Amino acid sequence: EVQLLESGGGLVQPGGYLRLSCAASGFTFTSSAMNWVRQAPGKGLEWVSSISGSGGSSNYADSVKGRFTISRDNSKNTVYLQMDSLRAEDTATYYCAKERGANFRTAFDDWGPGALVTVSS
Amino acid sequence: DIQMTQSPSSLSASVGDTVTITCRASQGISNYLAWFQQKPGKAPKSLIFAAATLQNGVPSRFGGSGSGTDFTLTIFNLQPEDFATYYCQQYYSSPYTFGQGTNLEIK
Numbered sequence: 001e002v003q004l005l006e007s008g009g010g011l012v013q014p015g016g017y018l019r020l021s022c023a024a025s026g027f028t029f030t031s032s033a034m035n036w037v038r039q040a041p042g043k044g045l046e047w048v049s050s051i052s053g054s055g056g057s058s059n060y061a062d063s064v065k066g067r068f069t070i071s072r073d074n075s076k077n078t079v080y081l082q083m084d085s086l087r088a089e090d091t092a093t094y095y096c097a098k099e100r101g102a103n104f105r106t107a108f109d110d111w112g113p114g115a116l117v118t119v120s121s
Numbered sequence: 122d123i124q125m126t127q128s129p130s131s132l133s134a135s136v137g138d139t140v141t142i143t144c145r146a147s148q149g150i151s152n153y154l155a156w157f158q159q160k161p162g163k164a165p166k167s168l169i170f171a172a173a174t175l176q177n178g179v180p181s182r183f184g185g186s187g188s189g190t191d192f193t194l195t196i197f198n199l200q201p202e203d204f205a206t207y208y209c210q211q212y213y214s215s216p217y218t219f220g221q222g223t224n225l226e227i228k
Binding site: 035037044045046047050059061062095097100104105106107108109110111112113114 | 122153155157159163164165166167170171176177208210212213214215216217218219220221222
């Protein structure tokens with residue numbers, strides 16, 4: 001059974017930083033590109049970033065480019081989202097989602113339960 | 122960026138009804154279109170990919186169609202557990218954009 005579990009969320013001040021982790025199990029980790037998707041309170045879904053199965057390629061939404069960094073440790077079956085220079089508008093639940101293939105454009109299948117990030121003074 | 126527009130934004134229906142949600146892309150995306158279901162306080166659940174292919178375990182009362190710019194999600198014989206918010210998403214090109222969502226409510 002595929003399991004994805006996010007951790008590292010919490011309350012942080014504007015301008016601060018946070019690192020989210022997503023621990024994966026139940027599938028061959030390197031065979032899946034991984035994504036982060038966020039949802040602000042009461043709002044819709046917003047794709048944030050993706051990384052290929054090898055970790056060699058990544059993409060970012062314009063709203064986070066230059067502030068967030070996605071990475072993965074294939075020896076630990078974990079994907080990370082380093083979030084720097086956080087703003088109030090980054091407040092959201094952050095979901096980890098796996099793709100059906102190692103490269104991009106293969107469609108999401110499984111999602112984690114999410115981690116709440118609150119940016120406030 | 123590719124814009125995804127869903128309609129309607131909200132929809133009321135009864136158990137046993139058939140409903141259709143549409144999604145339009147601002148440019149052609151072939152069949153790189155997915156549908157998700159989300160219930161309050163829960164993570165999204167993947168329903169359909171490649172416009173018409175059901176994810177494992179998704180009931181056959183869910184159906185998807187379309188190609189290019191216009192897509193539909195049809196739910197036949199609505200069940201109580203189907204009342205939720207539905208999102209479409211294009212994964213043709215980065216950024217992977219979502220529609221604004223359709224809230225399906227019980228009439």
